Amino acid sequence: MIEPKEFYRKLDSLLSKINLAKSGADFLFTIVNELGKTFGNDLHIGGGRIYEKNSDEYVLISPLSNSEKLDIETNLDINSILVQSVLNYKTYIFDHAGFGLKVDYKKEYAIPAAITVHNQDHDWILIFELRNGWVREEIEFCLNAVRTVLNYRLLSESIKSEFEQSYLIQKSLLPTSSPQISGYQLAGNSRQAELVGGDIFDYYSYDNKHFGFCIGDASGHGIPAALLARDAIIGLRMGLGNNMEMVHTLKKLNRIIFQSVFSTRFISLFYAELELNGNLAYINAGHPLPILVHNDEVAELESTGLVFGALPEIDLRRSFAKILPDSVLVLFTDGIVERQNNNGEDFGSERLKEVIVKHKYLDAKEILDSIFQAADGFGNKKKWKDDATALVIKRIE
16 A cells, blocks of 8 residues: 555645646546556556546547447447446446456456546546555545546537637627718727626717717626627627617617526617718616816717616617717726726716816827726726727817
8 A cells, every 4th residue: 555645745736737737638548647657666557548428329439549448339329238337436446256348357467447427518528547465444545536627627628618619609790890971080998897798889980971979888798798789789780770760779788688587688779870071879777977078178978778688678869969070979888987996986978078188189099098097007007807898089170
């Protein structure tokens, strides 16, 4: 038997390697080899091989070495004693007769020990050789620990991959660049508090006389908020267009969101259509009031309805504003104005107005950058606790 303190030291080292090993196609092969290197002599264990589930059988996917003593078939039927024993017990030592394996007993004594590991998409069985001198308590302790940590790592990798895919999907829905509109500069940016978030903004090109834009903020964070944000973006893109009445379209979108089964189903939304002559028609469904700056005048665009998802039917009305030459219109989400400093103070709309007024002579992208820099600095550059989005529209001469 291995001395207990040495056993635990080596096991801890092996488990750390499982957590830190590079992900990829060779991950399991690397861990199987590490187990043999770490405990081959002390626990009399080695000859690790990997079988992957494929339909109704497990297929050998690791190469055999010349030193392996067991003569086990490369394809294992899922109903075989070996497979069913491992699936039932998770860790199993085949130290009795009649376990149904094709073993060459003329070779040096060896018996199989197996564990099952899996992620959300794949299942594997790992089979090792136990040679003369093995101790059941040590083998079971070691293999159970390896199986537990491996399963956690594989599941974590799978979940991480799904989050990354969700991030890429959401990122693909947000504009990667601003449209070129005669007489206007547009710039937008969104920062998520988590890998995915509930803030949206978008642009809509209709004809050479007018265009549209929107900003929204789904309640909550993470995937539920991101799913609702995705539905809002797609719903607006499908419902809006030439000769489409904005009130009717947005009321229909509200009904869809109200029926959502997600844990978060409220979203504030500001949608506007702007003619090149500066006439602006908009609906503000419970969103923070956009700020309009012209010279030294600062105005806010009023709310015209409730947030989406609160009720199956809501009253929405259009409102109007005029975007004069050299005016700056800034749309934003709560994450900007609710950014807090060390004293718990909010950045607030008044500070945001000061930033806009101070930088109104810059172009739209520079104004946008100034807003994020000011809010970020106010929060001492700490991690953002809420999704933060801003959209700047500047009319130029």
